[in-house]
Amino acid sequence: MAFNSISIDLGATSGRVVLAVLENGKLTLEEIHRFSNGFSTIAGRTYCNIYYLFDEIRKGLKKVGAKNIKIDSIGVDTWGVDIVCIGKDGHILSQPRAYRDHYTDGMMDEYFKIVPKDEVYNRTGIQFMNFNTLFQLFTLKREGNSSLEAADKILFLPDAFSFLLTGKMVCEYTILSTSQFLNPFKKAIDTELLEAAGINPDIIPEVVMPGHIVGQLTPELARETGLGPVNVIAVAGHDTGSAVAAVPTTTKNFAYLSSGTWSLIGVESESPIIGEESFKENYTNEGGIDGTTRFLKNVTGMWLLEQCRVLWKEQGRDYDYPTIVSMMNDAEPFVSFVDPDDPSFAAPDNMVEAICSYCRAHGEPEPKNDSAMIRCIFDSLALKYRNVLDIINEKFVKEPIEVLHIIGGGSKNVLLNQMTSNATRLRVLAGPAEATTIGNVMIQARAAGIVSTKEEMRALIGSSITMEEYLPQDAEVWEEAYSRFKAIISE
Helix, strand or coil: CCEEEEEEEECCCEEEEEEEEEECCEEEEEEEEEEECCEEEECCEEEECHHHHHHHHHHHHHHHHCCCCCCCEEEEEECCCCEEEECCCCCECCCCECCCCHHHCCHHHHHHCCCCHHHHHHHHCCCCCCCCHHHHHHHHHHHCCHHHHHCCEEEEHHHHHHHHHHCCCCEEHHHHCCCCCEECCCCEECHHHHHHCCCCHHHCCCEECCCEEEEECCHHHHHHHCCCCCEEEECCCEHHHHHHHCCCCCCCCEEEEEECCEEEEEEEECCCCCCHHHHHHCCEEEECHHHCEEEEEEEECCHHHHHHHHHHHHCCCCCCHHHHHHHHHHCCCCCCCCCCCCHHHCCCCCHHHHHHHHHHHCCCCCCCCHHHHHHHHHHHHHHHHHHHHHHHHHHCCCCCCCEEEEECHHHHCHHHHHHHHHHHCCEEEECCCCHHHHHHHHHHHHHCCCCCCHHHHHHHHHHHCCCEEECCCCHHHHHHHHHHHHHHHCC
16 A cells, blocks of 8 residues: 655745655656746845745645545654744744844854853854854844744744644754754753753743654634645655665765755764864764764855856856756866855855956956866866764774765766765765655654664655665865865865
């Protein structure tokens, strides 16, 4: 008998509703509805349009309902950190501020005057980013934000959509772990950190683990969509949490690279890794399935190239991906390097100029044309991955990493996959590209008793997909390039 579920996956630029069928040990996916997403800036403030997104989710659910297929459950995952204020009457009080808003700039340092930076890290193990939820709440409180002042509860985005679907409020563990107010050892909210921000900890609903049944579709939605009273499951609500759950590994000594606009690269640990070295290197400890920890580093991934493409398109040069690959192959390798995580690349008005400015400041040749710019970005990304994994191997794991799994949309990037294998000196296995959706679905399947362990989940995923293998090449030239790269980023 088939297990039929719906995965709702919302990213910063697009969202989709996917029908998943698990039958005879094989998983198949059908994209039912895809829609754009984007943030809106109004009066100098940037928001996420939660009402538009929910309308699109409803459209997708109606399309599934029209198929007259019995659906067993639904799960929602989104990006991290952003929150929604809910009033005592259950109404959304305002559109959520988006993490891309600059309103938190400088607020980390203000918070550290109350709680020292090293203490915040030792209590949470989370990489410092000015848009982490703790600093968003601290900023909103200082602004006297009327929605926060009136809020009875706050919900992270996946929990907010589950609430709109069911009328039930929970706080899912993996999405909470992005907040910088979760104690990863106790797996509970650090009330003192919230109180230091001026926030009453009671504003956070019950914390639940992936696989928890939130509730059923409201009677209104059950009728409107034609799906009936379907269970909504709290999957790993943080999209990377769902993606890492879908790594089809056969060894414990693996690393993962969730590749897209952001590159999230790290290892799965049975316990948090928090200490002086992880603080110094600014590594993060986020929640995973079965109480595991995703010990990782956020690397600014294809954002650099995407922003260059936006500028080039405005100038009349619209490059598709095959053209980009061809241009990169035609360019001389290892001419210019940048640190993809340099703060100047976070949100520049002109990414091309930002990269050229970085090169000038570090004595690197400026990319002389678009092809050279593309090559600079790809070379730098592959070498940055090497740097992150070397630090993990040298300082944080007992057994060396044996294989790197590249998952997510970036796993289709054949050229960068091979460059990553060359740079890291690791065997690379690429796939699944649909890791977030697959992880979402398999957590639902586990909640239904179809599989019982993460190992069973991953084995089933491995039997349902085809992975591409890449082996290291040109070791000597990549070693020389890495030596130069390390010197540049350590300046």
